[in-house]
Amino acid sequence: MKPSARTQFIEAGLRLYPQYGYRKLSVRLLAAESGLSAGMFHHLFTGKDAFIAKLWQQHYETTFGSIDFISDGHTLPLEQLRHTIRLLAHALRDNLDWVNRLFADSSDGVAAADIFLHHHAAQYSDRLYDLLGKCFPNMAFSDLVSRMSYILSSVITPMFLAVRFDNMGILPEKVRTFTPDLLTDEAIEQRITWAFSTLSA
Template sequence: MVGNSIRSRFLMVGLQLYPGHGYRGLSINAIADRAGHSQEEFIEIFGSKKAYMADLLAFHFEESFGRVNFDVRVAESDIESLRCILWRIALCLRNDSAWINRLLADTQDGVKVVGRYFVSLYGRLSDGLILLLQRCDRRNNYTSEEAYNRFDYLYGAVFSPMILSMRLDDLGVLPKRLSKHLPDMMSDHVVKQRIDWTLSVLFPDAVLQNEALPCG
């Protein structure tokens, strides 16, 4: 029990430190010092920094994306379930923007353990969304090509503005007039608006609920 408690402490510290330092800048000494434990305890529990990072990324997924569950129907209709899942993913991306930016930077920097995690994360989300898109369309001749095309459109309309804008702003190359309005672009109202606009285009015959999204 004590070992699990210490392990959890090391992982919680990693959640705090990783966005600011990245994989290469995150030292075992810094983690142990912030956690209030020794480097020897760190090595005894994780074995290496690389193994620790793999555990930290898995921990991050559960902490950040744990509520994005494609196996549980979260609303009365398929279209509202898709709407809820899109909202939950958008919240994860917005609230975890520092982590997402660092993951992208480390992946570009060739950190393989991070790159594998990012591929896995994108794969889980894209596979789940494609299945939901297929369930929302009742036609029997719905092709896989159309499914992927719809996913690309959905991703580009809902998530890309968030990820790209945050990344460009982090790099300092987002035009000032856009950077100034970035908080507005990330607001609940605007994100929900993008989701509803996108679903109205993809499924013009669907009737979306006018009230607030039926999920947290």
């Protein structure tokens, strides 16, 4: 069964957004990619802002929205946190082109990107700090912030920096050769092991 015109436009946007971003993703490009008319786009969506917001939300729900914060009452908080960090790292790794584009749009002054990032980052931040607080119930919040910063910078930041620096062409060739290795499941698991070993010490 052929997807609806709305779905075709959304699927076209999902393919094109990482390449073009908010400012360059035009109705003309979407129409050409979907094989539909610009008039059909304007009939289905109230405007580009509404379309982009729908695009971001759909992508979020099918990728980051499925991250499981274990709360079954049987898993120790530290294992819950480790599990969540692993899922978050994999979701970010698998969507680096999207996330980097969204950050670039935010840096470029796209207010809608700021709002979207703030809303969803706040949701994750609250849940991660709740888990970390359960791991260290008597710890001052300032110390929890330091520990969370350490975890995220150890596990997740290398993926962003490796790709960004590689795209900028500023990595030495001998380092650039190994950049893809930072994105493997094994490398993510190794960084998680190192980070949590230090965290538990």
